Amino acid sequence: MAPHTNDSEPDDRSAERGGTDSSSSAGSSEPVTEFLAPHEDVAEPESTETESTETESTAAPDERVAAVRRVAAAGRRWRTAQLAGVAALLAIALTGGSIAYGAIRDHGGTTVAAASNAMSPALLTSGDIDSSIAALQTQLRAQPRDYGSWATLGLAYVEQARTKGDPSRYPQAEKALKRSLALRPGNEQAVTGQAALAAARHDFKNALKYADQVLAENPYSQNALSSRIDALVELGRYTDASKAADTADSRRPGVPVFTRYAYVHELRGDVKTARRVLEQALATSTTPGDISYVAAQLGQLAWNQGDYKTALTYYARALAADENYLPALEGRALAQYGSGDRAAAIEGMEQVVARYPLPQPLVQLGELYEDRGAEGDRAKAHDQYALVDAWIALARANGVNADLDTALAAADHGDGAAALRAARAEWARRHTVHTADALAWALHVNGKDAQALPYARQATATGYRNASFLYHRGMIERATGHAKDARTSLEAALKLNPGFSPLGSREARKALKSLEATK
Numbered sequence: 001m002a003p004h005t006n007d008s009e010p011d012d013r014s015a016e017r018g019g020t021d022s023s024s025s026a027g028s029s030e031p032v033t034e035f036l037a038p039h040e041d042v043a044e045p046e047s048t049e050t051e052s053t054e055t056e057s058t059a060a061p062d063e064r065v066a067a068v069r070r071v072a073a074a075g076r077r078w079r080t081a082q083l084a085g086v087a088a089l090l091a092i093a094l095t096g097g098s099i100a101y102g103a104i105r106d107h108g109g110t111t112v113a114a115a116s117n118a119m120s121p122a123l124l125t126s127g128d129i130d131s132s133i134a135a136l137q138t139q140l141r142a143q144p145r146d147y148g149s150w151a152t153l154g155l156a157y158v159e160q161a162r163t164k165g166d167p168s169r170y171p172q173a174e175k176a177l178k179r180s181l182a183l184r185p186g187n188e189q190a191v192t193g194q195a196a197l198a199a200a201r202h203d204f205k206n207a208l209k210y211a212d213q214v215l216a217e218n219p220y221s222q223n224a225l226s227s228r229i230d231a232l233v234e235l236g237r238y239t240d241a242s243k244a245a246d247t248a249d250s251r252r253p254g255v256p257v258f259t260r261y262a263y264v265h266e267l268r269g270d271v272k273t274a275r276r277v278l279e280q281a282l283a284t285s286t287t288p289g290d291i292s293y294v295a296a297q298l299g300q301l302a303w304n305q306g307d308y309k310t311a312l313t314y315y316a317r318a319l320a321a322d323e324n325y326l327p328a329l330e331g332r333a334l335a336q337y338g339s340g341d342r343a344a345a346i347e348g349m350e351q352v353v354a355r356y357p358l359p360q361p362l363v364q365l366g367e368l369y370e371d372r373g374a375e376g377d378r379a380k381a382h383d384q385y386a387l388v389d390a391w392i393a394l395a396r397a398n399g400v401n402a403d404l405d406t407a408l409a410a411a412d413h414g415d416g417a418a419a420l421r422a423a424r425a426e427w428a429r430r431h432t433v434h435t436a437d438a439l440a441w442a443l444h445v446n447g448k449d450a451q452a453l454p455y456a457r458q459a460t461a462t463g464y465r466n467a468s469f470l471y472h473r474g475m476i477e478r479a480t481g482h483a484k485d486a487r488t489s490l491e492a493a494l495k496l497n498p499g500f501s502p503l504g505s506r507e508a509r510k511a512l513k514s515l516e517a518t519k
Contacts, residue, residue, distance in 0.1 A: 129160050150180035151189035158196045164356075167398035173197050174399075188214055188221065195227040199234070202401040204430060207231040222252040229260040236432040238267060238462060255281050255290045259297055266301065267433065269463025275301055282317075291321035296328040303335050304465060306497040311335040326352065330361055338499030342372060359388045359405050363413060364502075371502035385413040401429075407438040412503070416445045433459050433469070441472045449479040467493040467500035471508050478511055487515050 136153045140146060154176035161169035174197060180190035195210035208231035214224035225248035232241035245264045248257045258281035266274040278301065282294045299314035312335045318328035333348030349365040366384035369377040388409045392402045403426040410419035423442035426435050437459035443452035456473040460466075474489030490508045499505060 129156060132156055133160065145183055147180045147183035147187055148189060150176050150183065151187060151193055154180065154190065154193040155196060158193065158200050161200060167395050167400050170197060170201060170398050170400065188218055192221065192223045192227070195224065195231075199227060199230055201399050202234075202404070204231045204234040208235065220251050222248075222254060222256055225252055226256045226260055229257075229264065233260075233264065233267070234432060235430045236435070238264070242268070255285055255294060258284075259294060262297070262301075267462055267464050269465060271301065271305060271465060288321040292318040292325040292328060295321065296325060296331060299328065299331050299335070303331060303338065304467070304497060306338065306467075306495075306499070308335045308338040308499070312339070324355070326356055330364070334364065334499070337368065337502065338497070342368070346372065353384070357387060357391065359391055359409055362388050362391070363409055366413065367502040371506065385409070389414065401426075403429075404435060404438055407442050411438070411442045411445050416442070420446050420448075427455075431458075433462055433464050433466075437466075437469045437472055440476060444472070444476050444479065449476050452476045453480050453482075465496055467497035468504060470496065471500065471504050474508065475511060478515065483515055483518070487512065490515075 133153065133156050136149055136156060139149050140153065143149065154173045157169040157173035157176060161167055161173070173193065177190050177193045177197065180187060180193075184190075191210050191214050195207050195214065198204070198207035198210060207227055211224045211228040211231060214221050215228065218224070225244070229241055229244045229248060232238075232244055242264050245257070245261045249261055258277050262274040262277040262281070265271075265277070275298070278294060278298045282291065282298060285291045285294050295314045295318035299311045299318060302308075302311035302314060312332060315328045315332040315335060318325055319332070322328075329348065329352050333345045333352065336342075336348060337345035346365070346368045349361055349368055352361045353365050362384040366381035369381040369384070389406075392406055392409075395402045395405075403422040407419045407423035407426060410416065410422065420442040423435070423439040427439045436455045440452045440455035440459060443449070443455065453476050456469075456476045459469045460473055470489050470493035474486045474493060477483075477489055478486035490512045493500065493508055494505065494512070
């Protein structure tokens with residue numbers, strides 16, 4: 001059985017309300033409402049030969065990593081004035097397929113992390129995705145009409161894109177899945193792969209459609225049950241996601257379902273249950289992939305609550321299982337910063353960016369440089385920010401919807417108007433706590449605070465304990481003349497996670513000091 005709690009299931013409205021701790025709601029008296037989602041024959045292959053774009057040598061990922069490092073090194077040397085040059089170099093890398101981008105649930109909150117359930121059991125236990133892909137490619141050269149191997153290859157490319165931050169694998173995944181469906185229309189493994197691919201590209205409406213298609217034929221598919229929870233969460237349908245987590249919990253308990261069950265509770269402010277479920281999930285984890293994933297989730301949960309010592313312990317556990325696990329490396333650096341070890345935090349984030357110069361760690365490293373404020377640090381920070389837009393463009397070139405990433409990065413370190421356009425576009429697609437927060441902040445930086453306030457309140461309405469959300473709300477409340485509410489929100493942010501952001505936490509303290517002076 002899955003790790004159920006002893007609590008009785010609340011009704012839909014209370015399920016969305018979550019915890020009642022005042023620090024999580026910043027004194028809000030608004031009713032909690034559901035985050036409603038917006039209204040919402042492959043031909044036989046011409047040849048039975050495997051296509052080179054789908055079965056290329058596994059040496060390519062290593063070449064991509066080398067290209068990524070070269071671009072990152074160039075970005076650290078160049079100044080923002082050379083952005084055009086950076087973009088040109090990245091364009092060259094794109095031509096060779098050498099790109100990287102992340103779509104993992106982050107500290108700012110982009111998506112629910114894709115757990116390792118997207119892979120077949122054989123690939124999951126292999127411990128080496130590149131070797132598994134090479135084996136599949138060999139199999140398909142010998143048996144090009146093996147629809148099952150084509151579907152598995154498509155899933156493997158999705159997983160490789162996730163773990164290596166390489167969205168050039170998404171078009172390859174799409175081709176492999178289409179080949180599988182052409183050979184055997186509607187086969188479960190390929191449709192499951194379509195759900196995973198759609199979610200990775202942030203196309204959550206289609207991810208839900210494909211998951212439901214699988215479940216109509218096989219109600220016990222762990223992959224589809226997990227994908228369905230992810231899609232509902234990312235569409236802001238939290239009550240439905242909670243019910244889906246309970247259903248998955250009863251049908252196919254296991255690490256993939258446990259982690260999602262925990263996140264649904266965390267979004268409702270029930271951190272205690274989330275922690276208990278993740279701890280039980282970690283206790284049952286046996287593969288390095290599961291251990292690193294669950295331990296990193298526990299680390300992030302602790303970091304969100306400002307418990308940096310516990311966070312560092314879990315990140316160490318994750319890295320003991322996989323020393324290259326990006327979320328754990330990134331999380332460790334943030335926890336080191338929160339613990340006061342800025343030098344270790346910068347060194348750690350530099351290592352992350354050297355391996356995977358993705359938008360989130362680029363922004364985080366830039367802010368760490370700005371916070372340190374040594375000679376040349378401002379220029380170094382701008383180097384990081386200059387690469388973000390170019391990297392987002394590369395992700396979009398491979399079918400990833402990056403509007404939320406654009407809104408979050410541009411609002412603080414780029415074009416405010418572009419941030420607002422992206423935030424509005426994302427809000428039109430889905431209503432989540434993260435899109436509400438992004439839209440609120442983008443409106444704020446564009447001087448539209450009266451419009452921003454309702455969205456900032458929605459972002460904190462479920463009880464989700466996120467210091468960045470509380471900080472954004474407090475600054476917007478201050479700008480709209482709600483001084484008392486602003487103090488409550490800003491104090492709650494700093495009490496919850498005083499090191500939530502190198503620059504944000506500093507601004508929160510300055511704003512509080514100003515508010516106290518004008519009492």
